[in-house]
Amino acid sequence: MLAKRIIPCLDVKDGRVVKGVQFVNLRDAGDPVEIAAAYEQEGADELTFLDITASHENRGIILDVVQRTAEKVFMPLTVGGGVRSLDDIRNLLKAGADKVAINTAAVHNPEFVKQAAEKFGSQCIVVAIDAKQVDPNAPLNPPAVEWKERHPTLFVMPQPPQPAWEVYTHGGRNPMGINAVLWARLMESYGAGEILLTSMDRDGTKSGYDLPLNRTVSDALTIPLVASGGAGTLEHLYAGVAEGKADAVLAASIFHFKELTIPESKQYLKQRGIPIRI
Amino acid sequence: MIAIIDYGMGNLRSVHKAFEAVGADACVTRDPAAIASAHSVVLPGVGAFKDCMANLDQLGLIDPVRKSIQSGKPFLGICLGLQLLFEQSVEFGTVPGLGVLPGKVIRFDFDDASDLKVPHMGWNTLNLKKSSPLFDPAEPHPYFYFVHSYYVMPDNADTVVTTTQYGREFVSGIEYQNIHAFQFHPEKSQKAGLKLLEKFAQLN
Numbered sequence: 001m002l003a004k005r006i007i008p009c010l011d012v013k014d015g016r017v018v019k020g021v022q023f024v025n026l027r028d029a030g031d032p033v034e035i036a037a038a039y040e041q042e043g044a045d046e047l048t049f050l051d052i053t054a055s056h057e058n059r060g061i062i063l064d065v066v067q068r069t070a071e072k073v074f075m076p077l078t079v080g081g082g083v084r085s086l087d088d089i090r091n092l093l094k095a096g097a098d099k100v101a102i103n104t105a106a107v108h109n110p111e112f113v114k115q116a117a118e119k120f121g122s123q124c125i126v127v128a129i130d131a132k133q134v135d136p137n138a139p140l141n142p143p144a145v146e147w148k149e150r151h152p153t154l155f156v157m158p159q160p161p162q163p164a165w166e167v168y169t170h171g172g173r174n175p176m177g178i179n180a181v182l183w184a185r186l187m188e189s190y191g192a193g194e195i196l197l198t199s200m201d202r203d204g205t206k207s208g209y210d211l212p213l214n215r216t217v218s219d220a221l222t223i224p225l226v227a228s229g230g231a232g233t234l235e236h237l238y239a240g241v242a243e244g245k246a247d248a249v250l251a252a253s254i255f256h257f258k259e260l261t262i263p264e265s266k267q268y269l270k271q272r273g274i275p276i277r278i
Numbered sequence: 279m280i281a282i283i284d285y286g287m288g289n290l291r292s293v294h295k296a297f298e299a300v301g302a303d304a305c306v307t308r309d310p311a312a313i314a315s316a317h318s319v320v321l322p323g324v325g326a327f328k329d330c331m332a333n334l335d336q337l338g339l340i341d342p343v344r345k346s347i348q349s350g351k352p353f354l355g356i357c358l359g360l361q362l363l364f365e366q367s368v369e370f371g372t373v374p375g376l377g378v379l380p381g382k383v384i385r386f387d388f389d390d391a392s393d394l395k396v397p398h399m400g401w402n403t404l405n406l407k408k409s410s411p412l413f414d415p416a417e418p419h420p421y422f423y424f425v426h427s428y429y430v431m432p433d434n435a436d437t438v439v440t441t442t443q444y445g446r447e448f449v450s451g452i453e454y455q456n457i458h459a460f461q462f463h464p465e466k467s468q469k470a471g472l473k474l475l476e477k478f479a480q481l482n
Contacts, residue, residue, distance in 0.1 A: 002444055003401040003421065040468065045401055074296055076423060076466050096291050098425075098466065121325035123397055123425045193397055193425075222388075224395045247395060277401040277421040 003277040004241045005045035005248035006265055007226060008255045010035060012081075013052050015061045019204070019253045029256040036069045036077075039255070042262035045277060047073065048196070048226075048250060050101070050128075051081030052171060059088075063095045070096025080128050080196070089116055093124065101196055103128040104169040107145060107176055107183075110190055117191025125194075126226075127187040130168045131180035131213060132200040136160035141175040154182045165213050172200050184217045195221060196250070199229035204253060206232025214244030226250050234260065234268040241274050280304040280479060281316035283343065285333045289465070293322045293356065296465035300472050302479035310342040318481065319346040322465075323358030327367040327383065327428070330358050331375065340376065347378055347457060352481040355459030357426060360452060363459055364430055379454065381432035386445065394445045397427045402450075402462075404440040410453055412477045413439075420470045422462035424450070429461060 010017045010032050017029040029035070036047055047069075051062040059082070066079055079092050080101025089100045100120075106113045106127050117125045134140065134157055143155050155177050157164035165180040184195050197217055199210035209227045218225045227246035231237055231254055240249040254260045263278075270276045282293050284306045297304035297320075304320075305312070313319060321343060323330055334340050347353050347363075355363055364375045367383035375383070386396045403419045413420070429448040432438060440451030440460070450461040458478060464471035 001403065002398065002424075005400050043468070070291060071295055074292075074299065074466060074468050074472060076425070076463075093289070094291065096289075096295070098289060098292070122427070123324055123399070194399065222395055223397065224399050245393075247400065 001275045003045070003275045004246075004269065005226075006237070006262060006269075006276075007046045007048055007248050007250040008039050008044050008262070009048040009050060009228065009250045009252045010256075011050050011052050011252060012062060012065060014058060015065060017256065018052070019256060029253075032065050033068045033072065035256065037072045039262065040073045040075060043266065043278070044075065044262050046076040046078065046248070048078040048080070048101070051079065053081070063091060066092060066095040066097050078126055078196075080126070086116060086119055089120055093120065099124045099126050099194070101126040101128040103130065106187065107167060107169050107178065110147065110151075110186065113187055113190045113192055117193070122191045122193035125192050126196050127184070127192040127194075128196040128198065129180055129184060129187075130172050130198050130200050131165040132168055132172075132175075133210070133213070134164040134166050141166060141177040143177040144174065145176060145178070151186065154178050154186065156182075163212055168200060172203075180213070181216050181220050185220050188221055188223050192223060194224045194226060196226045196228060202230025203228075205230055206254065208232065208236040209240040209244050209246070209249070211239055211244045214240065214246050218245035218247075224248065234265060237265055238269055238272050238274065241269065242272075279316050280318050280320060281313045282306045282320045282322060283313065283339060284308045285330065285337055285339055287323060287325045287330055287333055289324055290322060292465045293320060296472060296475055297479060300476035300479060302476070308337055308339060310338065313342045313346055316346070316351070318352035318354070318478070319343070320354045320356070321359035321362065322356045323362065324425070325358065327358060327361055327369045327375070328373045330362060331373060334362075344376060344378065350456050352478060353457050353459075354478050355457070356465070357461060357463060360459035360461055361428060361430055363452070363457065364432070367428065369428055378457070379432060379437065379452065380434060381430060383428050383430050385428050388445050392445065397425055398444045399425045402442050402444060404442055404450055404462075405447075406440055407438050408453070410439050411481060412453075412458060412474050421467070422460075422464065422470060423466040424462045426461055
C-alpha cells in the first residue's frame with residue numbers, strides 16, 4: 001500500500017537553514033547538508049529545500065548545497081525558490097534535485113509550467129502555491145497578472161459562508177486575486193506532477209494545517225498534494241492526512257528544533273492507522 | 279566497471295552517487311565502446327518514453343544497449359529503463375520501445391470516484407514473487423520509492439519478480455536471465471535501495 005509521506009522542509013537563505021513565522025522573523029537552524037544527512041538517518045521520506053535567498057546572483061550557493069546533499073542523501077529531494085527558467089530547472093536537476101518547485105514564475109507565466117513539464121517530465125515539476133484565506137468582509141484583490149483575459153474564471157471566488165483562498169507570490173508578499181483551488185487545477189492540467197500547498201495563515205504558527213484548504217484542493221486534484229504550513233503536534237500531522245486528505249505532510253520548525261522527531265511522528269501515524277513506511 | 283548509460287535524460291548523478299556509496303566502480307557514459315567493455319550496464323530514466331527513445335536513437339545507443347543485453351552481462355533498468363525494454367508504450371499515442379521483452383506499457387487509469395492519484399508517487403511495498411539474487415527472502419515486502427504514471431504489462435508472467443498494489447496489482451520488477459529491471463528507484467530508496475544496488479554490483 002502506498003505510504004503517506006513525511007517531508008521535512010529546509011528554508012535555505014545564503015547557504016544556511018532558517019525558519020520564520022508567517023514568512024518573517026527568521027531564526028538560524030543550521031547547516032543544510034548536515035541537517036539533510038540527519039533526516040536521512042531518521043528515515044524521512046523526502047526532503048524539500050526552499051531557497052529564500054533574496055538575490056538571484058547567489059544562485060550558485062543553492063546549487064552547491066544541492067550537490068553536496070545529493071552525495072549523502074538517497075531519498076527524493078525537491079528544490080524550490082526563485083525558479084524562473086528552463087535553465088534554472090536543468091541546473092537544479094543536474095545538481096541532484098529530483099523535483100523542482102515553481103511558484104511565482106508559474107503565476108506570472110503559466111505556460112512556463114507546461115514547457116517545463118514537456119521538457120523534463122511531469123514527475124519532476126511541483127507547483128508550489130502560497131494561499132491565504134480571503135476575508136469575506138474585505139474587498140477582493142484585483143487580478144494582478146497580465147493573462148487574466150485568458151483565464152477569467154480563475155478570479156472568481158466562492159461566496160460566503162463558503163471559504164475562499166487566494167494565491168500570493170514573492171514569498172507571500174503579493175496578492176494575485178487568483179482562486180487557489182482553481183489555480184491548482186489549472187496547474188495540474190498544465191502538467192504539474194504534484195502540488196505543494198502552503199497556508200500562509202498557518203505557516204509557522206504551530207496551530208495545525210488549514211484542513212478545509214487542503215481537503216478542498218486535494219478533492220479537486222488527481223495529482224498528489226503536499227500539505228504545508230502550521231504543523232505543531234503529532235495530531236496535526238495525522239489531521240493533515242486524515243482530514244486534509246494530503247498525500248504528504250511537510251513541516252519545518254518542529255523537526256529542526258527537535259520538538260518532534262521523524263521516527264516518533266511515523267510511529268504515531270502508524271498507530272492511528274495511516275499507511276506509513278517505518 | 280558499471281556503465282550508466284547517459285542519453286541526456288534521467289537522474290544520472292543520483293544513480294552514480296548511489297553506486298559510489300556502496301563502493302561500486304561506476305561511470306556515466308554514452309560511448310558504445312565503454313558500454314561494450316563494461317562489466318555491467320545500467321539504463322536509468324525519468325521523463326517521457328517517447329523522448330527517451332528518440333534520444334537513445336539520436337545518440338546511436340539503441341544497438342549498443344541491445345547488444346549489451348544480448349551479451350549476457352548484468353543489466354539493470356530503472357523506471358523508464360524498465361519500460362523501454364518492452365515492445366511499445368501507449369504514452370502520447372503508440373511509441374515503439376527496444377522490444378527486448380514482449381509486452382506493453384500502459385497508464386494508470388482510475389475512475390473519478392477514486393482517491394488514487396496519478397503519478398503513483400511515494401513509498402510503496404513490493405510483493406516478492408520468486409527468488410532473486412537482489413532481494414532478501416527474509417524481507418518479502420520491502421518499501422521502495424516510486425514515481426510514475428505508466429506501468430509494464432509483460433506477456434511472460436515468469437519474468438515477474440515483484441508486484442506492487444496501487445488500485446490494482448501491477449508489475450514493479452522483472453528478472454529474466456541477465457535482465458533486472460524495476461519500476462521503483464533504488465537510488466532514491468535509502469538503505470533498501472543501496473542494498474539492492476550493492477547486490478547488483480556483485481553479480482557476475
